[in-house]
Amino acid sequence: MGNSEVGHNALGAGRIFAQGAKLVDIALASGKIYEGEGFKYISECFEKGTLHLIGLLSDGGVHSRLDQLQLLLKGASERGAKRIRVHILTDGRDVLDGSSVGFVETLESDLAKLRENGVDARIASGGGRMYVTMDRYENDWDVVKRGWDAQVRGEAPHKFTNAVEAVKKLRENANDQYLPPFVIVDENEKAVGPIEDGDAVVTFNFRADRMVMLAKALEHQDFDKFDRVKVPKIRYAGMLQYDGELKLPGHYLVSPPEIDRTSGEYLVHNGVRTFACSETVKFGHVTFFWNGNRSGYFNPEMEEYAEIPSDVGITFNVQPKMKALEIGEKARDAILSRKFDQVRVNIPNGDMVGHTGDIQATVVACKAADEAVKMIIDAIEQVGGIYVVTADHGNAEDMVKRNKSGQPLYDKSGKLQILTSHTCQPVPIAIGGPGLAAGVRFRSDVPDGGLANVAATVMNLHGYVAPNDYEPTLIEVVNN
Numbered sequence: 001m002g003n004s005e006v007g008h009n010a011l012g013a014g015r016i017f018a019q020g021a022k023l024v025d026i027a028l029a030s031g032k033i034y035e036g037e038g039f040k041y042i043s044e045c046f047e048k049g050t051l052h053l054i055g056l057l058s059d060g061g062v063h064s065r066l067d068q069l070q071l072l073l074k075g076a077s078e079r080g081a082k083r084i085r086v087h088i089l090t091d092g093r094d095v096l097d098g099s100s101v102g103f104v105e106t107l108e109s110d111l112a113k114l115r116e117n118g119v120d121a122r123i124a125s126g127g128g129r130m131y132v133t134m135d136r137y138e139n140d141w142d143v144v145k146r147g148w149d150a151q152v153r154g155e156a157p158h159k160f161t162n163a164v165e166a167v168k169k170l171r172e173n174a175n176d177q178y179l180p181p182f183v184i185v186d187e188n189e190k191a192v193g194p195i196e197d198g199d200a201v202v203t204f205n206f207r208a209d210r211m212v213m214l215a216k217a218l219e220h221q222d223f224d225k226f227d228r229v230k231v232p233k234i235r236y237a238g239m240l241q242y243d244g245e246l247k248l249p250g251h252y253l254v255s256p257p258e259i260d261r262t263s264g265e266y267l268v269h270n271g272v273r274t275f276a277c278s279e280t281v282k283f284g285h286v287t288f289f290w291n292g293n294r295s296g297y298f299n300p301e302m303e304e305y306a307e308i309p310s311d312v313g314i315t316f317n318v319q320p321k322m323k324a325l326e327i328g329e330k331a332r333d334a335i336l337s338r339k340f341d342q343v344r345v346n347i348p349n350g351d352m353v354g355h356t357g358d359i360q361a362t363v364v365a366c367k368a369a370d371e372a373v374k375m376i377i378d379a380i381e382q383v384g385g386i387y388v389v390t391a392d393h394g395n396a397e398d399m400v401k402r403n404k405s406g407q408p409l410y411d412k413s414g415k416l417q418i419l420t421s422h423t424c425q426p427v428p429i430a431i432g433g434p435g436l437a438a439g440v441r442f443r444s445d446v447p448d449g450g451l452a453n454v455a456a457t458v459m460n461l462h463g464y465v466a467p468n469d470y471e472p473t474l475i476e477v478v479n480n
Contacts, residue, residue, distance in 0.1 A: 003392075003393060004282070004285055004351065004393065005020075005207060005209060005285070005289050007393055008285040008286070008290050008392055009259060009289050009293070010452040010455075011290060011392065011452075012263055012264055012289070012290035012292065014263055014452055014453075014456050014466060014467070014470035014471055015452055015471060016452050018257055020206035020207050020240060021065060021068075023206070023254050024068055024239060024254050025068070027253070027254045028068060028071045028072070033072075033253050036253060036254070036255070037251070038237040038238075038251045038253040039079075039237070039253055041237060041251045042202060042235050042236075042237050042251070043079060043081075043200070045199055045200035045234075045235050046076075046082060046200070047080070048198055049196070050083040050084065050085055050193065050195075050196070050200070051076055051085070051200045051201075051202070052084075052085050052086075052087060052124070052193070052195050052201045053069065053084065053085070053087070053204050054086075054089075054147075054201065054202070054203050054204070054214070055087075055088075055204035055239075056089045056091055056129055056134065056205055057069070057088040057089060057091065057100065057104065057107060058090075058091035058094060058099065058103055059095065059103070060093075060095045060421065062207065063094065063129075063134075063206070064204055064205045064206060064207070064239075065206075066103055066106065068206070068239075069107070070107075072202070073111075073121070077114055081119065082119060083119070083120040083121075084111075084114070084120070084121040084122075085121075085122060085193030086107065086121075086122070087123075087124055087147075087150070087151045088125070088126040088163065089126065089127060089128070089129045089132060089133055089134055089147075090126065090129060090167060090177070091103075091129055092129075092176025093129060093176075093421065094421045094422075096401065096417070097175045097177070097418075098171070098175075100171075101164065101168055101171070104123070104164050105164055107163075108123065108164060111123065122192055123163040123184055124151070124183065124191070124193025124194070125147075125151050125181065125182065125184065125191075126150075126179070126181070126182050126184075127146060127179050127180060127181035128174065128175070128176055128177045128178045128179035128180070129176075129177055129210070130178055131179065131180060131181070132179070132180075133214055134147075134210035134214075135213055136209040136210045136281070136284075137209070137280045137281060137284055137310075138213060138225075139280050139281065139310055140312045141225040141226050142226070143213075144214055144217055144226070145226040146180075146181045147181065148226070149181065149229075150181040150182065151194070152194060152230055153194055153229060154183055154190075154193070155191070156180075156181040156182050157182075158180055158181070158182035158183075159182065159184075159185045159189065159191075160182055160184060161184065161185060161186070162184070163184055166184070167179065170182065195232050196232050197232045197233045198234075200236075200237075201218060201234050201237075202236075202237050202239065202253065203236075203238050203239060203249075204239050205239060206240055208240070208243065208293070211242050212242045212243055213225075215236075215238060216248065218234070219248065219249050237249060237251040237253055239252065240253070240256050241256050243295065259292030259293055260292065261467060262291050262292040262294075263455040263456075263459055263466075263470075264290055264298065266459065266464070267342065267462060267464070268303060269298065271302070271341075272302075272341045272462055273302050273303070273340045273341045273342070274303045274304075274340060274341070275304050275306070275331075275334040275339075275340040276290070276303070276304075276305045276306070276344040276345070277305070277330045277331055277343075277344070278345055278347075278348065279308040279310045279326070279327060279348065280307060280308070280309055281352055282351075282352075283305075283308075285392070287305050290344070304340070306330050306334075308323045308326045308327060309323075310322065311323075316353045316356055317356040317361035320353045320358075320364040320365040320368065321364060321365065322348060322349050322352065322365065324348075324349050324365075324368040324371065324372040325371060325372055325375070327345055327346075327372055328345075328347070328371065328372030328373070329375065330345075331379070332378070332379040335379040335380060335382075335383055335385065336379050336383065341462065342458075342462070343376075347369045347372050347373065349366065349396075350365060350366055350395055350396035350397075351395045351422075353396070354396035354420070355420050355421075356420065357399065357419070357420040359418075362399060366396055377433075380434075381434060384434045386431070386432070386433040386436050386461050387430070387431070387433045388429065388430070388431050388454070388458060389429070390428065390454060391427040392427070393422045393427065394422060394423035394425045394427060395421075395422050395423060397425065398419060398423050399418060400416055400419055401417035401418070402419075427451075429454070429474070431461075431474075431475065436461075437477065439477045440476075440477055440478075441475065441478055442474055442475060443472075443473070443475060446472055446473075449471075449472075450471075452470075453471045453472060453474050454474070455470055456470045457473045457474045459473075
């Protein structure tokens with residue numbers, strides 16, 4: 001399935017790059033992951049210290065994959081890791097809610113085999129991804145603090161001697177995404193795996209956005225977002241580097257794709273004044289990811305980026321309109337100011353509220369997105385502009401699990417099984433507006449056109465030829 005980061009990379013860069021999961025797969029299959037500087041850096045702790053692995057435990061393939069964790073556990077133990085602790089984050093967002101129990105059972109089975117071979121390997125802590133550790137864009141630092149307290153300090157409101165029992169018990173009052181933090185303790189109620197001086201830490205998610213905040217807490221000396229209380233001297237590496245501009249983290253197991261010559265850079269250097277806007281949860285998508293995993297402006301005199309703070313402390317179905325109307329107003333004002341040649345926005349409602357599985361709230365969310373789009377298109381009409389409307393992936397258009405013939409699936413109690421993940425359907429694209437020249441139409445010879453074809457298309461609409469290694473444009477001009 002598509003994900004937002006890879007989608008925006010393709011939209012902005014005009015080419016498809018081997019990304020997160022694929023890069024990690026190649027590095028693990030070839031063994032190159034163990035030859036790199038990042039693995040050598042952490043392996044210096046194996047003799048006397050513990051290797052801690054922190055990340056999302058599922059096979060969803062959006063942020064991480066269970067099989068990659070399994071290979072990393074095997075590879076590290078074969079290369080000298082004698083004591084391993086895994087700090088799990090349960091999913092239920094990119095996979096079916098309730099599936100976390102099975103993933104924990106699988107991991108426990110693998111760790112038991114390592115113990116048989118003389119490796120002291122255990123689960124040390126856990127919690128649900130949306131409540132523990134995996135916040136993004138500095139939306140809610142309390143999420144990261146809950147994880148820090150469990151993973152580093154060995155403190156959490158819930159203590160168990162067994163991780164499977166922990167997840168089953170905590171699921172009685174919360175779904176997988178929102179499980180409260182827990183620590184695994186021994187018979188003396190002592191946490192089995194807090195991070196200590198001399199340990200190595202790897203965050204095994206390949207996707208960046210929900211690991212950056214933890215990476216800052218692990219790596220920055222002058223960190224002030226919450227009181228860490230305890231700051232152990234560790235060797236930390238990410239599965240990948242999560243922010244190339246901030247060089248975060250400084251050490252990583254797999255080198256990122258080099259995304260160069262993005263359409264945003266090309267257009268700005270050719271005098272195209274650009275405005276980009278979203279709310280916090282998708283602001284990085286229309287800036288950082290669009291620009292090839294690069295922070296900041298190409299030319300601050302030619303660009304303006306506006307971030308509208310997202311709601312914090314609530315799930316998105318509580319306020320399903322999110323900031324759609326504010327984004328629409330910002331875009332409208334930017335268009336009507338006539339200061340910009342390109343206005344780029346992401347309206348996140350269909351995705352973020354779709355992820356909650358709340359169908360009624362998602363209807364409200366989509367209506368709000370419609371209102372915002374109408375506001376923007378009305379402004380485009382006023383200035384004689386062109387619009388391009390598309391999506392980075394699907395979500396809200398189908399919110400039930402289906403069998404292979406497309407029929408909805410029901411659970412044992414007869415309740416509809418809700419789909420909270422992205423969908424696999426192609427996304428639509430619409431191009432129009434009074435500024436569109438006569439004779440411009442979609443080409444019929446790009447049947448497999450996708451997100452990477454949008455960059456060349458947008459360049460053409462601005463009056464520029466795209467670089468010849470970009471995926472081909474979706475449009476042509478036909479003279480009547």
